Every structure is written in C-alpha cells, then in structure tokens.
Amino acid sequence: MTTSPDYAAYIASLPRVLAGAAALFRDDAGRVLLVEPNYREGWTLPGGTVESDDGETPRQGARRETAEEIGLDRELGRLLTVDWVQGAGRPPLVAYVYDGGVLSEDDFTAIRLQEEELLSWRLVAREKLTEYLSGAHSGRVLAALDVLADGSGTAELENGRRVY
Template identity: 80%
Template sequence: MTSTEDFAAYIAGLPRILSGAAALFRDAEGRVLLVEPNYREGWALPGGTVESDDGETPRQGARRETLEEIGLDVEPGRLLAVDWVHGTAERPPLVAYLYDGGVLAEDDFKAIRLQEEELLSWRLVPREELTAHLPGALGRRVLAALDVLVSGSGTAELENGRRVG
C-alpha cells in the first residue's frame, strides 16, 4: 500500500457524524417561527443537513435551508448554540448549529413561501409552548438559544440540548 492508500483507509475508518444547521426567527412579540415537516411527526426550525461533502459550512447551510424551506434569503446572525446529540441505532451522532435569524417584520412573514416537497405549514409559537411542539433535545436547544439572546451571553455549548458545565 502507498501512503496515499494508507491515509485513505485511515480516513475511511474514522467515526462519522451528521451536521445540521438552523435559524431561530422571531416576531416582535418574541414568538418563534416553526415549520411542520411532511416527512416526520412534529415541528422544526427552518434548517437541515449541512452539505459538507460539497464544501458547505454550517452558516451557509442555515442560509441555504432557510431560502429553500421558507423562501427568505437571510444572512444568519451570531451562533447561539452548538448541540452534540448522541447517536441512536438509526443514525450517527449529530452536531446541530443554531444561528440567530433575527426578528422578522410583518412583510417578511407575508413573503414566506413554503417548500411544498418538505413542509406542510408554519406557525409562530410563544416560548412557553415551544417544548410541546419541539420535544427533546430540539426544544431544549431552542430554549437555551433564547436564553443566550436575553442574557447577551456567549454561544451555548449543549449536549442533547442541555448546557455543558
């Protein structure tokens, strides 16, 4: 084997993780924009898988997914949370990046155009109802990100939606 083949075999044997990115959009009242996927139960944030094999970064992925899913081309703001979500029997671990999408104006909401291949609807949800719509790690991740926005603190480091340290 050549050193190139050895390196390729080494890389092929390394652990794999998935990477996702989303944007946290709010209205003037602080409600969070959620989307309803048609491919699974429950609600989500605008976002999805980072196309890392194509050289996409998490920030670029959040922007692309927002444009694809709801038709808004918004440059993501600061990184609010990074969440390591442990793997399951069905999937490897996931690293989820959550960016500030900002406060949208009424005209922005009127301009939303859902990606019909993936989404059924959207809604604005107040903080106290978020975990009913976003159970598990995602709900905790969104609450941690909202806390970062309120406190002005740095990016939240999370594991399964819970703060580390």
C-alpha cells in the first residue's frame, strides 16, 4: 500500500508523543525492585522507551526492556497505570506500568544488569520509595501499588497524579 504525499505530509504535521513502559516487580515482602541508571540521577523501574516506529507495543516494550536491563524475560501481568507526563524541551510522555509479579529468591539471583545503562538494583519498601523516585515517577509507582493492593482497575494519571 502506498500513501499519498498529502497523507504523508498530514501525518508529519501531527503532534508527537513519546512512550515508555516499565514493569513493577516485587518480593514476597512487597518491596519494589528499582534500578539505578548510569545516564541520569535517581532510580527507576526496569523499563524504557517503546520502539513504536518498529511496531512495538507498550507491553512488548516493557518486556523487552526488562529482559535487556535485568536479564529477566517474563510475561507481564495487567496494566496498572497510564501516566501522561509533560516535559520541558520534549514532547509529552505516556508512561505505562505493568505488573511484573512477585519474584522468588532464584529470580533475584538470576538478575544480570545491563552494564551499558545500569549501575545497580535494590529492593525498596513502599514507605521509602519517595527517597529514591522523584516527581511523576514516584506518584506512578505508588499508584501502581495502590491498584495492586485494592484490586481496582488501571489508574489514569497526569504527571504522576490520579485524574479521577
């Protein structure tokens, strides 16, 4: 199928949005697995950019990024949060967080960090998450934990805050 020049120009004129996807892994005590990137300050969930130009979906991106970053290739559970995040000097970001489940001791032993991007990993209790995660990221992870705890549906967020 070919596209007309008018259609291609129309598509090129549309606003752009970035997409990222991550997995929320926990241990049996409910602590959250965070990773420490080497390319910026702070901590984050395993995950990254969705390669949408290559046809990748957010779920596929979260799984691929998790396998690349920590060496665990897992089928992910349900979508916990969708966050629309404004940013200075970049298009808005839509950030998806999927349930990665509860990992076993063997799973944690099997973690292999992608040294090109990550320095370390750790398990962090809910009450300490805001010490490691900033801004919208902190709100996104806390909302995902709330969804898991109360069994509610996917949380819709804007800049890390629930919109309803």
